[in-house]
Amino acid sequence: MSVQFNKVAILGLGLIGSSIAHAVRAYGGAKSISGHAKSAETLRIAAEIGFADNLHATAADAVKGADLIILCAPVGACGALAAAIKDAVEPGAIITDVGSVKGAIVRDCGPHIPSHAHFIPGHPIAGTEQSGPRAGFAELFQNRWCILTPLPDTPPEKVDALEAFWTGFGSKVERMAWDHHDLVLAMTSHLPHLIAYNTVATAGDLEQVTQSEVIKFSAGGFRDLTRIAASDPTMWRDVFLNNKDAVLEMLGRFSEELSVLQRAIRWGDGETLFNLFTRARDIRKGIIAAGQDTAAPNFGRDPTHKS
Numbered sequence: 001m002s003v004q005f006n007k008v009a010i011l012g013l014g015l016i017g018s019s020i021a022h023a024v025r026a027y028g029g030a031k032s033i034s035g036h037a038k039s040a041e042t043l044r045i046a047a048e049i050g051f052a053d054n055l056h057a058t059a060a061d062a063v064k065g066a067d068l069i070i071l072c073a074p075v076g077a078c079g080a081l082a083a084a085i086k087d088a089v090e091p092g093a094i095i096t097d098v099g100s101v102k103g104a105i106v107r108d109c110g111p112h113i114p115s116h117a118h119f120i121p122g123h124p125i126a127g128t129e130q131s132g133p134r135a136g137f138a139e140l141f142q143n144r145w146c147i148l149t150p151l152p153d154t155p156p157e158k159v160d161a162l163e164a165f166w167t168g169f170g171s172k173v174e175r176m177a178w179d180h181h182d183l184v185l186a187m188t189s190h191l192p193h194l195i196a197y198n199t200v201a202t203a204g205d206l207e208q209v210t211q212s213e214v215i216k217f218s219a220g221g222f223r224d225l226t227r228i229a230a231s232d233p234t235m236w237r238d239v240f241l242n243n244k245d246a247v248l249e250m251l252g253r254f255s256e257e258l259s260v261l262q263r264a265i266r267w268g269d270g271e272t273l274f275n276l277f278t279r280a281r282d283i284r285k286g287i288i289a290a291g292q293d294t295a296a297p298n299f300g301r302d303p304t305h306k307s
Contacts, residue, residue: 009063011063014042014131067092076241149181199225201229
C-alpha cells in the first residue's frame with residue numbers, strides 16, 4: 001500500500017494499538033510510528049517488541065508532527081486523552097479512534113478537537129480476548145470491517161485518506177452515522193458480550209454447588225462464552241456505561257424473545273422452538289455467506305492447538 005501519512009501517533013498500546021503498529025510495519029500507511037501509553041511497564045514492553053519508531057510518556061509529545069492520531073484507549077478515557085493533546089495537534093491532522101461506542105466519543109472528544117484538525121471517529125470491528133502490547137499482530141484487521149462515522153463538515157478527501165489507511169491493512173470500510181453505528185453494535189457486539197459475562201458469572205455461582213462439575217464438564221458452547229467473557233473488563237465496562245440506551249433497547253428485545261422461549265418450553269410448544277431455531281440457523285448461514293466466519297468444523301480452529 002502507498003504511504004498515506006508521514007507520521008501516525010498511536011495513543012494506547014494494547015491489542016488494537018499494537019496491532020495497528022504491526023500492520024503499519026507490515027503493510028505501510030505511514031513513514032513513522034509514534035506511541036504513547038500511561039503505564040511505564042507498557043512502554044517498556046513496547047520498546048522491547050520494537051513496533052514503534054519512538055515512544056513517549058506523554059500523549060502531547062507523541063502527537064507532535066503527526067498527521068494521523070489514533071486514540072486507542074478505552075472509550076471512557078478518550079475524552080481526557082483528546083484534552084491532553086489539543087494544544088499539540090498539527091494543522092490539518094486527522095484525529096480518529098477505535099472505540100466501540102461512537103456517541104460517547106463524539107460527546108467527550110469533540111469539544112477538545114482543535115478547529116485546524118479533522119475528527120473522524122472510527123471503529124475497526126476486530127479483536128481477540130487477549131489484551132496488552134504483546135497481544136497485537138499485523139493480520140488482526142484482514143477481512144474485517146472498519147466503520148467510519150465522519151462528521152458532516154469533514155472534508156471528503158480526509159475521509160478517503162483514512163479509509164485508504166484501513167483498506168491497506170485488508171479491512172473493508174463502511175461509513176455511517178454515529179448513532180446508527182451504536183444501535184447496530186449494541187446488537188451484534190455489546191449484547192452478546194453482556195450475555196457471555198452474565199452466563200459465565202451464573203456458572204461461577206453454580207460451581208460452588210456442583211463441586212467443580214461446571215468446569216469439568218464444560219461443553220463447547222459454554223467454553224466459547226468463557227472466551228468472550230475473558231475480554232478486557234475496563235473496555236467493556238466503558239462500552240456499557242457509554243452506550244446504555246442502545247444496549248437497554250436491545251436487552252429489552254432479547255428479554256421479550258427469551259420470554260417466548262420460556263413459555264414454549266414450559267408448554268411443550270415444539271413448533272415455536274423449531275421455527276425460532278431455524279430462523280437463527282439461517283442467520284448463521286448468512287454470516288458465513290458474507291465471509292464473516294467459516295463453516296469449517298470447530299470454527300476452523302486447530303483442535304491440537306494447546307494455547
